[in-house]
Structures are given as C-alpha cells and as structure tokens.
Amino acid sequence: QVQLVESGGGSVQAGGSLRLSCEASRRGFGSYAMGWFRQTPGKDREFVAIISASGDFTLYTDSVKGRFTISRENVKNMVYLQMNDLKPEDTAVYYCAASYYSGAYNYLASDFGDWGQGTQVTVSS
DSSP states (O other): OOEEEEEEOOETTTOOOEEEEEESSOOOGGGGGGEEEEEEETTTOOEEEOOOSSSOOEEEEEGGGTTTEEEEEEETTTTEEEEOOOOOGGGGEEEEEESSSSSSSSGGGEEEEEEOOOOEEEOOO
C-alpha cells in the first residue's frame, strides 16, 4: 500500500496558476504510473492526467490540455500537477493516485489502488 499526501491547493482567480504536489511513501515509486483526478459534490471522480512510471508518457483529459502539466521526480517520490490559466470549472477537490500499472493507458479510477486525501482548488471568476 502507498501513502499519498497532496499539497498545494488553494484559492485563485480565473487565469491564475497553482502547482499541486503529491508525495508517495513507498519504495518502488518509479515502477507505477501516477494520476490526478478531481471531484465536485454530487459527481463522480473525474480523470485529469496520468504519467507513466518512467515519466516518458502522459495523457490528459481534453478540458485541461494545454493548461495543465503532470510531471514526476522518481528520486524524490513526488508527482506534480502544474495548473495554468485556471477556470472556475476547474474548482474541485484534487486527488493523486497510484496506478496498478506502469503505463499511462489505464486511467479509469478502478485502475488506481491508492489515493491521497485530496486538496481543494477553488477558482473564482
């Protein structure tokens, strides 16, 4: 089991930027893909981005392409989500998650076995 701790959430105005960080507790961090999801009240958890174990491959949901960047530092057990040009519809609780797989092509919530506690991102217009 992997313990994941997110940080970096907060409140910004539309057009602003935030960088989310997620630290993983377990050895072997470089062997599994990492993802970011988000959730708003009353809705299912939504996929945002995934990065492969090596960091060579990334995938994004269409609504954040060109604005968000996922990255990782395996030597530090860290994964990041740089969010630029934020919009009010990006408001959500953001979760990082550890995949069962090493590749970046399995991005359903059920493909991830460990989740962080979430960090709130609020974007005002």
